[in-house]
Amino acid sequence: MKAIDYSNKTHYRTKAFHSPFYSRQEPMNQLKEWGRWSDYLSPHAYSCASMEYFACRNACSVFDLTPMTKYHISGKDALAYLNRLVTRDVSKIKPGRVGYCVWCTDEGRVIDDGTIFHLSENEYRMCSQERHLDWLLTNTIGFDVSLTEETHEVAALALQGPTSCATLKQMGLEGVENLKPFGIRYFSFENTQLMVSRTGFTGDLGYELWIDPDHAEVLWDRLFEAGHLHGIQAMGDEALAMLRVEAGFIQAGHDFMPAHQTVRVSHTRSPYELGLGWLVDFKKPNFNGRKALLAEKEHGHRYNLVKLDIEGNKSACDSYVFTKNKKLVGTVTSATWSPSAKASIALATLEAPFGRPGEELLVEIYYQKELKWSRVMARAVVVSGVFFDPPRRRQTPAADY
Amino acid sequence: MTRKQARDIIQVQIYREPNRVKKYDAIVVGAGHNGLTNAAFLAKAGLDVLLVEKNDYIGGATVSLKKHKDWVYSNCSYVCSLLRPEVYRSLNLAKYGLQVVPYGGSATISQNGDYLGSYVDPDVSRREMARLSPRDADAKVRFDRDIMRQCRFIRQFLLRTAPDPTSFKPRDLMEMFYMGKQLLNLGEDVIYDMMRLYTMSISEYLDEYFEHPLIKAAKAGSGIIGSAMGVMSPGTAYVLLHHAMGDVDGTMGAWGFARGGMGAIAQAMADCFEDHGGELLSGSGVEQITVRGGKVTGVALENGNEYQADVVVSNMTLPRTFLECMDQNDLEPDFIRKVKNFKIRGSSGKLNFALDGLPKFTALEDNPELIKGDLHLVDTVERLELAYDDWKNGSWSKDPYVDMLIPTLTDPTMAPPGKHFMSVFVQYVPPKVNGEDWTSDHRDQFGQTVIDKIESYAPGFKDLILHVEIRTPRDLEDDVGLTQGNIFQGELTMDQLLFNRPIPGYAQYRGPAKGLYMCGSSNHPGGGVMAAPGANAAREILRDMRKPKSVPEGWIDD
Ligand SMILES: Cc1cc2nc3c(=O)[nH]c(=O)nc-3n(C[C@H](O)[C@H](O)[C@H](O)COP(=O)(O)OP(=O)(O)OC[C@H]3O[C@@H](n4cnc5c(N)ncnc54)[C@H](O)[C@@H]3O)c2cc1C
Numbered sequence: 001m002k003a004i005d006y007s008n009k010t011h012y013r014t015k016a017f018h019s020p021f022y023s024r025q026e027p028m029n030q031l032k033e034w035g036r037w038s039d040y041l042s043p044h045a046y047s048c049a050s051m052e053y054f055a056c057r058n059a060c061s062v063f064d065l066t067p068m069t070k071y072h073i074s075g076k077d078a079l080a081y082l083n084r085l086v087t088r089d090v091s092k093i094k095p096g097r098v099g100y101c102v103w104c105t106d107e108g109r110v111i112d113d114g115t116i117f118h119l120s121e122n123e124y125r126m127c128s129q130e131r132h133l134d135w136l137l138t139n140t141i142g143f144d145v146s147l148t149e150e151t152h153e154v155a156a157l158a159l160q161g162p163t164s165c166a167t168l169k170q171m172g173l174e175g176v177e178n179l180k181p182f183g184i185r186y187f188s189f190e191n192t193q194l195m196v197s198r199t200g201f202t203g204d205l206g207y208e209l210w211i212d213p214d215h216a217e218v219l220w221d222r223l224f225e226a227g228h229l230h231g232i233q234a235m236g237d238e239a240l241a242m243l244r245v246e247a248g249f250i251q252a253g254h255d256f257m258p259a260h261q262t263v264r265v266s267h268t269r270s271p272y273e274l275g276l277g278w279l280v281d282f283k284k285p286n287f288n289g290r291k292a293l294l295a296e297k298e299h300g301h302r303y304n305l306v307k308l309d310i311e312g313n314k315s316a317c318d319s320y321v322f323t324k325n326k327k328l329v330g331t332v333t334s335a336t337w338s339p340s341a342k343a344s345i346a347l348a349t350l351e352a353p354f355g356r357p358g359e360e361l362l363v364e365i366y367y368q369k370e371l372k373w374s375r376v377m378a379r380a381v382v383v384s385g386v387f388f389d390p391p392r393r394r395q396t397p398a399a400d401y
Numbered sequence: 402m403t404r405k406q407a408r409d410i411i412q413v414q415i416y417r418e419p420n421r422v423k424k425y426d427a428i429v430v431g432a433g434h435n436g437l438t439n440a441a442f443l444a445k446a447g448l449d450v451l452l453v454e455k456n457d458y459i460g461g462a463t464v465s466l467k468k469h470k471d472w473v474y475s476n477c478s479y480v481c482s483l484l485r486p487e488v489y490r491s492l493n494l495a496k497y498g499l500q501v502v503p504y505g506g507s508a509t510i511s512q513n514g515d516y517l518g519s520y521v522d523p524d525v526s527r528r529e530m531a532r533l534s535p536r537d538a539d540a541k542v543r544f545d546r547d548i549m550r551q552c553r554f555i556r557q558f559l560l561r562t563a564p565d566p567t568s569f570k571p572r573d574l575m576e577m578f579y580m581g582k583q584l585l586n587l588g589e590d591v592i593y594d595m596m597r598l599y600t601m602s603i604s605e606y607l608d609e610y611f612e613h614p615l616i617k618a619a620k621a622g623s624g625i626i627g628s629a630m631g632v633m634s635p636g637t638a639y640v641l642l643h644h645a646m647g648d649v650d651g652t653m654g655a656w657g658f659a660r661g662g663m664g665a666i667a668q669a670m671a672d673c674f675e676d677h678g679g680e681l682l683s684g685s686g687v688e689q690i691t692v693r694g695g696k697v698t699g700v701a702l703e704n705g706n707e708y709q710a711d712v713v714v715s716n717m718t719l720p721r722t723f724l725e726c727m728d729q730n731d732l733e734p735d736f737i738r739k740v741k742n743f744k745i746r747g748s749s750g751k752l753n754f755a756l757d758g759l760p761k762f763t764a765l766e767d768n769p770e771l772i773k774g775d776l777h778l779v780d781t782v783e784r785l786e787l788a789y790d791d792w793k794n795g796s797w798s799k800d801p802y803v804d805m806l807i808p809t810l811t812d813p814t815m816a817p818p819g820k821h822f823m824s825v826f827v828q829y830v831p832p833k834v835n836g837e838d839w840t841s842d843h844r845d846q847f848g849q850t851v852i853d854k855i856e857s858y859a860p861g862f863k864d865l866i867l868h869v870e871i872r873t874p875r876d877l878e879d880d881v882g883l884t885q886g887n888i889f890q891g892e893l894t895m896d897q898l899l900f901n902r903p904i905p906g907y908a909q910y911r912g913p914a915k916g917l918y919m920c921g922s923s924n925h926p927g928g929g930v931m932a933a934p935g936a937n938a939a940r941e942i943l944r945d946m947r948k949p950k951s952v953p954e955g956w957i958d959d
Contacts, residue, residue, distance in 0.1 A: 011532065015524065132539060137536055
C-alpha cells in the first residue's frame with residue numbers, strides 16, 4: 001500500500017502526512033518538534049540533537065528517509081536512458097550496486113544530485129531531494145523505458161554508525177557484513193523482501209533499508225529490538241545536518257540551487273563548480289549538458305565549492321569568506337561544529353580561482369554571547385579531504401563496532 | 402476600523418470652493434488612484450495643487466461604494482497586488498489608514514464536479530495539482546521560475562520613465578543602455594524566452610509546460626483579464642505576466658484585499674494629498690483643458706468655473722483627454738489620428754452582489770480554504786476561446802469567464818456579519834451590443850447570463866441575492882470615464898507598451914502642449930491599481946520644474 005494518498009479532494013486537510021514509521025516515531029519524539037520534509041512530518045530531533053549525533057558516530061542511529069523522492073526506471077533502454085540523463089557512466093554501476101550522480105540541463109547546470117540504485121538487470125531506482133517527474137519524462141523521448149514515481153510506495157530507514165552492522169546481524173540479516181560500500185542485498189524479512197544497501201549520508205559505516213510501507217512498523221520494531229544492546233537511537237534532521245557536513249556531502253537548496261528553481265540564471269552551478277567534476281564522463285558519447293560541460297572544462301568554471309577548517313569554535317553559518325587581503329570571494333553555504341574532528345567546519349562557495357587546497361582565507365563570523373553581538377575575522381584553511389573519515393566506513397567485512 | 406468608519410470613508414465628499422482668481426502650481430484632472438498619486442507627490446514636493454474630479458466620489462476604478470444598505474462594494478477593481486510598495490511607503494499610506502491583507506488560493510471548477518484548487522500552503526498546492534497530473538505538478542516549478550524571471554526584469558522598469566529609442570538625449574541613451582544591460586544580464590535563454598512570451602498566446606505558452614486541460618484553463622484566465630483578445634490570440638501571454646508581477650509583502654505574484662474595499666487605497670492617497678495642503682474638488686468634471694500659444698493655461702469645468710495653472714495633468718484616458726477635453730485646433734492632425742487609433746476596446750464587465758449568506762458551490766464540498774480565494778468556472782482553454790468568439794460577434798459571452806471573490810470572508814468591514822459581498826469580474830463583454838449602444842434590457846440579460854452560470858455551479862445562489870449591481874463597459878465609460886470601458890485605460894499589447902505607450906513619442910508623460918502631462922493608466926507601465934503612471938508622471942513634472950528628487954524611482958528589491 002502507498003504510504004500516503006492524495007487522490008481525494010479532501011487531501012487539503014492534511015498539510016503534512018505521517019510517515020509509515022510515525023506510530024513509532026511519535027512516542028520517541030520527546031521534544032515534539034516536527035519539521036516538514038516535502039509531503040511528510042519529519043522530526044528535527046527526538047530528544048537531543050547532539051546525543052543523536054553521537055549515537056551515530058559512536059553506536060548507531062536510525063533516520064527516516066521515506067520522504068526522499070524516488071523514481072523507478074525499468075525497460076530495455078533503462079541504462080541508455082540513464083546514461084543520457086546523468087553525467088557519469090551508468091554502465092559502471094553493475095546490478096546490485098549504487099552510484100552517486102548529478103544531472104544537468106542542456107547548459108550543463110546542475111538540476112539535482114542523487115543516487116542510482118541498480119536493482120536488477122534493466123531496473124533502477126533513482127533517489128533525489130527534489131522532484132523531477134516532468135524532466136525525467138521529457139527525457140524518456142526516444143527510449144523504451146517506463147518511469148514512475150515510487151516515493152510513497154517505498155518506506156526507507158537509514159541505519160548509520162559503527163554498530164549498524166552488528167545490529168543488522170542481530171536482526172538476522174545473515175552475511176550483511178560482507179556487503180561492500182555501495183552494494184545492495186535482498187533479504188527475506190517478515191514474509192516480504194527487505195532491500196539493504198550499504199549507503200548513507202553520514203560518511204560512516206551504515207546502511208539504508210528499503211521496504212514496502214505495510215512492513216514499516218515491524219521493521220522499526222525489529223531494528224530497535226536488535227539494536228537495543230548496540231546503542232541504537234532514533235535521529236532527526238538536526239543531527240544529520242552535522243553528520244553530512246563532516247562527511248563533505250552537499251545538499252540541494254543549501255549548497256547549490258537546483259537549476260529548475262533558479263530565477264537568477266547566474267546562481268545556478270555546474271558539476272565542476274560543486275566539486276563534482278569527477279562525476280562527468282566525457283567518454284560517453286552523449287549526455288545532457290555534455291557540450292556545455294566540455295566547453296566549461298576547457299575554459300574554466302566560475303566557482304569552487306570547498307571545505308573549510310576554521311579556527312575557533314564559533315559557527316560560521318551564512319558567513320562571508322575573504323582572502324587574507326580582505327577581498328570578498330564567497331560565502332559559507334553549510335557550517336557546523338564538528339564534534340568528531342573537534343573543529344569548526346564549513347562548506348563554502350568561492351569565486352574561482354580561489355579555494356585551492358591549503359589556501360588560507362578569512363571567514364567573517366557574527367556571534368552572540370548573552371545577547372551581545374561580536375564579529376570575528378576567523379582564519380580558515382581550504383582542506384581537500386573530508387573532515388571525518390573513519391576506516392570502518394569502507395572496511396569489508398564490516399566490523400561489529 | 403469599524404464598519405461605520407469604513408462607511409464614512411466612502412461617503413466623504415469634499416466640496417470646497419477654491420479661490421477663482423488664484424493660480425495653482427498644478428491642476429490634476431481626475432481623482433483615479435493615479436491622479437491621486439500624482440497630486441499627492443506634487444503636493445508633497447511643496448506645490449500648490451488642485452485636484453478636480455467629475456464624480457462626487459473619488460478613486461475612479463479604485464473605489465468602494467455603497468449601493469445597498471450596509472454593503473460596501475469594491476465596485477470596479479477588487480484585489481490589490483500591483484500597487485508599488487515604494488509608493489505605498491513614500492506616501493505613507495499606512496499612516497492614512499490603508500491596510501492590504503493578503504488572501505490565498507483559488508479554485509477552478511469544472512463542469513464534471515471536479516476542480517483544481519490552489520492553496521496558501523505550497524505543498525498542499527503541489528499535491529492538489531499532482532492529483533490531476535503528477536507531471537504538471539513538477540512542471541510548475543519550471544513555469545514559476547520562468548514567469549518569475551520575466552517579472553524580475555519588468556519590475557525594475559515600472560517606476561522608471563521609458564526611454565525614447567529615437568532620441569539622442571543623454572538621458573534616453575543612458576536609459577536605453579541601462580535596459581540593454583539589464584537585458585543582457587538575463588542570459589541568452591531568458592532573452593529568447595522574453596521575445597516569445599511577449600508575442601505568444603497564453604494558450605501556446607501554457608502548452609510548453611502543462612498537459613492537463615483544467616490546469617491550463619486555470620492558468621489561462623489571467624492572460625485574458627481586461628483584454629479584447631482570446632486565449633489563443635498572440636500577446637495574451639504578456640497579460641498573464643502583467644498580473645504576476647505585483648506582490649504583497651514581498652511575495653511576488655500574491656494578491657490581497659484593501660481593508661474596506663479598494664476605495665481605501667484612494668482614500669488614503671486623498672488624505673495624504675490633503676495633509677500636504679492639496680485641494681480636492683469633486684462633483685464637476687473638466688470640460689476643457691485650456692491652451693494658449695502652445696501652453697496650457699488651466700481648466701474649464703462643466704459647471705462653468707475656470708482654474709488656472711501652468712501645469713495640467715490628466716488622469717483621464719488618452720482619447721478622453723485629447724478627443725473630448727481639448728480643442729482639436731490645439732492639436733496636430735497626426736497626433737489626433739494616433740490618439741484615435743489607440744487600442745482601448747472594452748471587454749470586461751462586472752457584477753457586484755449583496756448576498757444573504759455564503760453561496761455553496763457543489764464541487765467545493767464546503768472547502769473552507771478555497772472559497773476564500775478566486776473562483777473560476779471553466780474546464781478548458783477551448784471554452785475560454787469560445788467565450789471570446791461571442792465578443793467578436795458583438796455580444797457578451799454566453800459562457801463567460803468569471804473571476805469571483807467573496808472579500809467579506811476576509812474583510813469584516815464590508816457587509817454585516819454572516820452576510821457577504823461577492824465580486825464577479827466577467828470576461829467578455831463588448832463595448833457595444835451588435836454595434837448598438839447598450840440598453841438596460843441588454844444589461845439585465847447580460848447579468849442574467851452570469852447569474853445563471855453561477856447558479857448552475859452553486860444551486861441556491863439566486864435565492865441569496867439581496868442586490869446586484871451590473872456593470873457593462875458602457876457603465877464603466879459613463880461612470881469612471883474609461884473609454885469603451887477598457888479597464889486598463891488602453892490595451893496591454895506590445896504595440897502600446899513601454900516607449901510606445903500610449904503612443905510613440907509621448908511615452909514620457911508629456912503631452913503635445915507645454916505644461917500638459919498625462920498620469921493615467923493609458924501611460925507606461927499601464928493599467929491595474931499600480932500607482933506607477935501617477936508616480937512616474939510626478940517625477941517628470943518635478944524634474945521639469947527643477948525640483949529636488951522626491952518620487953521613488955527604480956526598484957528597491959533585487
Ligand atoms: C471592473 C474593473 C475591475 C478591475 N479589477 C482590478 C483589480 O482587481 N486589480 C487591479 O489591480 N486592477 C483592476 N482593474 C484595473 C484598475 O482598476 C484600473 O486600471 C485603474 O484603477 C485605473 O486607474 P487610473 O487612476 O489610471 O484611472 P481611473 O481609475 O480611470 O481614473 C480616472 C479618473 O478620472 C475621472 N475623470 C474622467 N473624466 C474626467 C473629467 N472630464 N473631469 C474630471 N475627472 C474626470 C474619473 O471619474 C476617474 O476618477 C479593474 C478595472 C475595472 C474597471
